[in-house]
Amino acid sequence: MDTHIYDMGDIDIAWCPGCGNYSILKIVKLALAELDIKPHELVLVSGIGQAAKIPHYFRTNFFNGLHGRAIPPATAIKAVNPGLTVIAESGDGDMYGEGGNHFIHAIRRNPDITNIVHNNMVYGLTKGQASPTSQLGFRTPVQVKGVFLEPLNPIALAIALDASFVARAYAGDIEQSKVIIEEAISHKGFALVDVFHPCVSFNKVNTHGWFKEHTYYLDDSHDPLNRLNAFQKAIEKERLPLGIFYKNPGKPTFEENVGLYKQDKTPLSFREKERGARLVNLIRSKK
Amino acid sequence: MSNKFAPDNSDVSVVLCGQAGQGIQTVERILVRLLKLSGFNVFATKEYMSRVRGGSNSTEIRVSSQRISAFVDRMDILIPFHKGALNHVQKRISPQTLILGDEEIIPDDFQTSGNRYVPVPFAQIASELGGKIFVNIVAAGVVTGMFQVEQSLLGNFIRKFFAEKSGEVVQKNIEAIKRGWEIGRKLLDSQKSRLESWKKQDVSEQILLSGAEAVGLGALAGGCNFLSSYPMSPSTGVMVFLSQQMDEFDLIVEQAEDEISAVNMALGASYAGARAMVTTSGGGFALMTEGVSLAGMTEIPVVIHLAQRPGPATGLPTRTEQADLELALYSGHGEFPRVIFSPGRLEDAFFLTQKAFNLADKYQIPVFILTDQYFMDSYANLPLLDASSAKMEKFIVRTKKGYRRYELTEDGISPRGIPGLGEGLVGVDSDEHDLEAHITEDLDLRKRMVEKRLKKLDSIQKDIVPPELFGSNDYKILVVGWGSTYGVIREALEKLGREDTAFLHFKQVYPLHEKTRDYLEKAERTIIIENNATSQFARLIKLYAGVDIEARILKYNGLAFSVEEVRARLKDIIG
Ligand SMILES: Cc1ncc(C[n+]2csc(CCOP(=O)(O)OP(=O)(O)O)c2C)c(N)n1
Numbered sequence: 001m002d003t004h005i006y007d008m009g010d011i012d013i014a015w016c017p018g019c020g021n022y023s024i025l026k027i028v029k030l031a032l033a034e035l036d037i038k039p040h041e042l043v044l045v046s047g048i049g050q051a052a053k054i055p056h057y058f059r060t061n062f063f064n065g066l067h068g069r070a071i072p073p074a075t076a077i078k079a080v081n082p083g084l085t086v087i088a089e090s091g092d093g094d095m096y097g098e099g100g101n102h103f104i105h106a107i108r109r110n111p112d113i114t115n116i117v118h119n120n121m122v123y124g125l126t127k128g129q130a131s132p133t134s135q136l137g138f139r140t141p142v143q144v145k146g147v148f149l150e151p152l153n154p155i156a157l158a159i160a161l162d163a164s165f166v167a168r169a170y171a172g173d174i175e176q177s178k179v180i181i182e183e184a185i186s187h188k189g190f191a192l193v194d195v196f197h198p199c200v201s202f203n204k205v206n207t208h209g210w211f212k213e214h215t216y217y218l219d220d221s222h223d224p225l226n227r228l229n230a231f232q233k234a235i236e237k238e239r240l241p242l243g244i245f246y247k248n249p250g251k252p253t254f255e256e257n258v259g260l261y262k263q264d265k266t267p268l269s270f271r272e273k274e275r276g277a278r279l280v281n282l283i284r285s286k287k
Numbered sequence: 288m289s290n291k292f293a294p295d296n297s298d299v300s301v302v303l304c305g306q307a308g309q310g311i312q313t314v315e316r317i318l319v320r321l322l323k324l325s326g327f328n329v330f331a332t333k334e335y336m337s338r339v340r341g342g343s344n345s346t347e348i349r350v351s352s353q354r355i356s357a358f359v360d361r362m363d364i365l366i367p368f369h370k371g372a373l374n375h376v377q378k379r380i381s382p383q384t385l386i387l388g389d390e391e392i393i394p395d396d397f398q399t400s401g402n403r404y405v406p407v408p409f410a411q412i413a414s415e416l417g418g419k420i421f422v423n424i425v426a427a428g429v430v431t432g433m434f435q436v437e438q439s440l441l442g443n444f445i446r447k448f449f450a451e452k453s454g455e456v457v458q459k460n461i462e463a464i465k466r467g468w469e470i471g472r473k474l475l476d477s478q479k480s481r482l483e484s485w486k487k488q489d490v491s492e493q494i495l496l497s498g499a500e501a502v503g504l505g506a507l508a509g510g511c512n513f514l515s516s517y518p519m520s521p522s523t524g525v526m527v528f529l530s531q532q533m534d535e536f537d538l539i540v541e542q543a544e545d546e547i548s549a550v551n552m553a554l555g556a557s558y559a560g561a562r563a564m565v566t567t568s569g570g571g572f573a574l575m576t577e578g579v580s581l582a583g584m585t586e587i588p589v590v591i592h593l594a595q596r597p598g599p600a601t602g603l604p605t606r607t608e609q610a611d612l613e614l615a616l617y618s619g620h621g622e623f624p625r626v627i628f629s630p631g632r633l634e635d636a637f638f639l640t641q642k643a644f645n646l647a648d649k650y651q652i653p654v655f656i657l658t659d660q661y662f663m664d665s666y667a668n669l670p671l672l673d674a675s676s677a678k679m680e681k682f683i684v685r686t687k688k689g690y691r692r693y694e695l696t697e698d699g700i701s702p703r704g705i706p707g708l709g710e711g712l713v714g715v716d717s718d719e720h721d722l723e724a725h726i727t728e729d730l731d732l733r734k735r736m737v738e739k740r741l742k743k744l745d746s747i748q749k750d751i752v753p754p755e756l757f758g759s760n761d762y763k764i765l766v767v768g769w770g771s772t773y774g775v776i777r778e779a780l781e782k783l784g785r786e787d788t789a790f791l792h793f794k795q796v797y798p799l800h801e802k803t804r805d806y807l808e809k810a811e812r813t814i815i816i817e818n819n820a821t822s823q824f825a826r827l828i829k830l831y832a833g834v835d836i837e838a839r840i841l842k843y844n845g846l847a848f849s850v851e852e853v854r855a856r857l858k859d860i861i862g
Contacts, residue, residue: 011725039712040706040707040710043559055714055716056725060712061707061713062714062715062724063714064715064717065554065581065585066551066578069547069551072547072549073554073556076555076556076563077555077556077559079539080513080539080556081559081705083707084559084707101545101548102544102548104544105543105544260537267560268537268560269559269560269705269707269708270707275507275536275679279507280675282504282507282532283494283504284494286494286496286500287492287493287495
């Protein structure tokens with residue numbers, strides 16, 4: 001399938017020239033096209049931030065909710081209509097900061113959604129404050145003494161919670177990132193892809209050059225089914241691994257666990273079962 | 288006065304008082320059911336502490352020849368289950384109160400100071416039967432005996448009630464209730480008692496519901512198939528009720544990680560085509576307010592059940608209050624329409640909750656059901672609810688190519704599509720948006736979008752539930768109440784027996800019905816009764832109907848009003 005099917009045509013895009021978000025937009029479209037997922041079969045759910053504007057540059061169904069709240073609606077959308085491909089996509093501040101609690105519990109709940117996090121290690125839209133993934137010492141107009149909070153490590157956190165799929169990509173590498181995101185979307189269960197990308201306006205430290213120098217790809221010797229190894233890789237500090245860290249493919253999903261689809265595959269959204277008789281029985285049982 | 292039980296009035300109030308964990312709730316559940324089965328009207332309400340063990344909790348069961356739904360201070364029969372019980376309800380003990388209990392838990396001075404006290408060796412009987420746990424059932428038996436519940440009902444009832452227990456346990460419980468029944472029967476002065484005439488065949492056929500169940504059933508009738516919430520007293524009952532119905536009704540009930548997630552999940556579900564609801568209390572709702580605003584902006588239907596308890600903050604977790612009206616009214620930043628219902632009767636809770644789903648869907652707005660602990664935790668019998676009159680109205684459209692979610696229309700309501708139904712694409716956005724839901728800073732369009740959203744209020748007018756007037760149309764004095772105070776105000780006014788005084792009950796508190804002003808202006812004097820400290824509803828009436836309410840009867844100690852209290856305070860005002 002051609003990625004043009006997702007294109008919005010001539011629109012005004014609010015991202016800065018050279019922003020990594022453009023690459024991620026392209027990567028996600030490429031992955032979806034490769035998987036032959038049509039716009040009406042997809043729902044893109046986002047929060048608020050520069051990254052979270054992605055649904056506006058995408059011809060598909062979308063739910064652009066509140067800051068930090070992409071995951072809860074995405075979880076529910078998938079549960080009431082499992083036929084849809086659901087992607088929850090936002091920035092690092094949105095997903096790991098404001099939405100941190102949802103991130104943690106979504107891993108436990110394991111809805112079959114893909115969680116793509118544009119990780120530029122800074123708050124872009126609000127003009128350059130520290131994000132949960134900002135590095136120690138990172139100076140901003142607010143963090144005037146430099147960041148002294150230990151950066152959040154989403155990969156290690158997800159593996160610690162035995163997430164279903166954990167990967168990291170880099171926006172500068174379209175080909176490899178496309179493959180990772182394709183696999184994440186195809187994976188059954190909650191799939192995290194943390195995507196490194198530079199913020200050209202507010203992060204002068206973690207630039208393309210920096211990412212190139214400080215990352216490397218996990219090679220074939222890495223077994224993504226081995227949780228301990230995955231965790232070890234996740235806490236490496238010198239150079240940060242890219243690729244699929246961990247997979248736990250056997251986990252039942254939230255939609256499976258709610259138990260509504262065992263016999264009847266009709267999405268809850270479209271079920272039109274008459275409730276009258278059952279309701280009358282239930283009321284009578286209250287005698 | 289004789290220590291025999293000889294009821295001739297039309298109702299008796301039985302109070303059980305024990306520690307948390309002693310199982311007085313089991314006694315309550317058994318008694319309410321058996322008495323109803325026997326043909327009595329029943330009403331049960333409880334007040335309890337926020338703890339799992341210990342303390343002092345009490346339950347009042349009113350047994351009556353007529354339908355009732357109000358708390359009374361009066362105690363005709365008191366069964367204390369622990370030493371602190373008498374202290375706990377001391378203010379309510381009168382010379383008429385017949386106290387039944389173990390000698391060990393009744394203080395000596397109490398036994399000799401002219402109270403009507405009948406020793407009943409509950410503990411001893413229970414231990415003969417095999418242990419303390421039977422105390423409850425023996426006590427339930429005593430009350431059933433006093434009310435001449437047919438002995439033949441007991442065995443079957445206990446078998447059903449303890450269906451999940453072993454045969455031996457069931458047998459022991461049957462023995463226990465029968466032992467109690469024998470004692471109770473001897474306490475009744477059957478010569479003087481008029482109890483038999485209270486019993487009515489049609490009542491025994493009626494159903495018994497708590498407020499929580501009535502809201503839950505209403506949700507099912509309204510088509511609810513998605514509930515996401517976070518446990519918080521007193522709203523959890525609705526979540527528990529609906530959880531039990533998951534498989535039978537194709538329903539998802541999910542306990543979210545917090546209320547913020549709960550409301551955002553509900554909106555996601557609703558966006559995708561579910562009929563979604565949340566149930567919460569003030570503190571949890573405070574966290575949900577961002578979602579109310581999101582519902583306003585995205586025009587996603589959602590039903591919010593807000594069961595009030597006293598605040599601020601954690602307040603009194605298991606007590607009651609009507610102090611979150613303004614919170615519900617003003618929750619969510621920005622300007623957008625909403626509807627707030629406040630059921631007074633169990634039937635109201637059923638029909639209004641059902642209607643809430645239809646209205647939310649029709650106008651694509653948040654709709655509130657405002658209840659409180661008193662309402663949630665009270666039980667009563669009522670005629671079978673007519674589920675067939677509860678029609679589920681759906682307003683989702685199948686989309687065509689080129690569909691735009693926020694099409695500008697005459698009445699502000701844009702046809703609502705859902706993803707995957709039809710050829711169109713469905714977007715929603717928390718930012719100000721254009722017709723296709725894409726983010727915009729076109730300020731002319733912004734203005735039109737604000738007007739579009741607010742215009743829906745005009746159409747909502749025709750769906751406003753009118754206030755209900757009780758009493759003569761030629762009233763001079765008008766008493767106003769809303770929500771759960773319905774039963775107590777009605778009964779107090781009946782007892783007061785004044786021809787010139789009527790009662791206006793609001794089960795929709797916002798938007799107000801257009802007749803509100805006429806009703807109020809017609810009265811020479813107006814009195815509002817609210818379970819809060821600042822008369823929030825009077826303020827709302829002033830704001831939206833432009834009428835000042837003259838006198839206020841307020842209560843904010845965490846307890847519901849009693850009939851006696853409302854009557855006395857009305858009398859103080861009316862004279
Ligand atoms: C409840 C709430 N708090 C704060 C904001 C302001 N805000 C908007 S985006 C954002 C952070 C953006 O950072 P990130 O999620 O990393 O995305 P980026 O802009 O870098 O892509 C903040 C704090 C908001 N919109 N809502």
